[in-house]
Amino acid sequence: MFSKLLRAIIMGPPGSGKGTISGRIVHDFGMKHLSSGDLLRIQIMNSTAAGLEAKKFIDQGALVPDEVMVQLILNELREITNHSWLLDGFPRTVPQAEALSDKLDIDVVMNLDVPFETIKQRLTARWVHPGSGRVYNLDWNPPQIPGKDDVTGEELIQRDDDKPETVTARLRNYENQTKPLLQFYSAAGKLVSFHGTESNIIYPKVKDFLATKIPAVADQSQSVKQ
Ligand SMILES: Nc1nc2c(ncn2[C@@H]2O[C@H](COP(=O)(O)OP(=O)(O)O)[C@@H](O)[C@H]2O)c(=O)[nH]1
Numbered sequence: 001m002f003s004k005l006l007r008a009i010i011m012g013p014p015g016s017g018k019g020t021i022s023g024r025i026v027h028d029f030g031m032k033h034l035s036s037g038d039l040l041r042i043q044i045m046n047s048t049a050a051g052l053e054a055k056k057f058i059d060q061g062a063l064v065p066d067e068v069m070v071q072l073i074l075n076e077l078r079e080i081t082n083h084s085w086l087l088d089g090f091p092r093t094v095p096q097a098e099a100l101s102d103k104l105d106i107d108v109v110m111n112l113d114v115p116f117e118t119i120k121q122r123l124t125a126r127w128v129h130p131g132s133g134r135v136y137n138l139d140w141n142p143p144q145i146p147g148k149d150d151v152t153g154e155e156l157i158q159r160d161d162d163k164p165e166t167v168t169a170r171l172r173n174y175e176n177q178t179k180p181l182l183q184f185y186s187a188a189g190k191l192v193s194f195h196g197t198e199s200n201i202i203y204p205k206v207k208d209f210l211a212t213k214i215p216a217v218a219d220q221s222q223s224v225k226q
């Protein structure tokens with residue numbers, strides 16, 4: 001029934017739950033998750049040339065230039081062979097999407113359609129574990145020990161770009177630069193949108209959809225045993 005590896009994109013405005021839902025997809029379907037934001041934050045933590053260059057844009061809520069992003073992501077995707085993957089946060093502009101489709105065929109684009117009013121209040125309460133990209137929310141899914149990652153016990157950080165004024169700039173950029181991608185992927189027949197305000201309600205719909213495309217982890221281990 002499932003003859004090939006799945007190449008999927010998850011899209012949506014900042015704070016729509018891409019990281020949260022990706023974590024559940026990885027758990028249930030074992031896909032490799034590649035988040036452009038996590039990748040950039042690791043480059044910044046390691047003070048690489050690409051990281052230092054990217055930080056100037058990220059701190060202002062601006063998008064990192066297309067050529068930097070395309071190179072970074074295509075290099076990473078080249079490393080993932082023989083595995084289904086889920087791309088989160090890339091592409092974010094039409095030129096990025098064109099550069100990606102020049103190199104690879106994408107199977108599905110899942111769009112999280114969450115209203116801006118819902119999002120704004122979420123982001124100021126977001127804390128992240130930079131090493132893994134695990135994401136928490138002080139109101140919604142707080143860590144077991146305040147300020148510490150549940151799995152490693154390491155310190156959580158609040159992202160510099162989650163300040164209210166930067167969030168406004170990011171939402172504006174989403175509207176101007178990223179939203180046109182919905183039309184791009186819709187015209188290509190790849191787009192599936194999930195509407196809602198709660199990840200717990202959106203995720204079961206995403207899961208049902210993905211189950212028609214890729215075996216769940218439980219089914220994969222069963223087929224190994226047989
Ligand atoms: N209140 C609430 N917060 C949520 C929900 N889903 C995710 N969050 C939190 O909202 C913030 C943004 O989610 P995240 O997955 O990082 O979104 P992304 O920016 O699209 O990757 C994080 O702090 C999440 O813990 C939800 O359904 N309700």
Ligand SMILES: Nc1ncnc2c1ncn2[C@@H]1O[C@H](COP(=O)(O)OP(=O)(O)O)[C@@H](O)[C@H]1O
Nearest residue numbers: 014015036037058062063064069089090091092
């Ligand atoms: N594909 C991309 N193109 C340009 N900039 C990007 C891209 N992905 C991430 N960034 C930069 O990194 C920041 C954080 O990205 P991300 O963690 O994906 O944010 P969020 O999860 O809130 O949508 C973005 O605001 C942007 O500055």
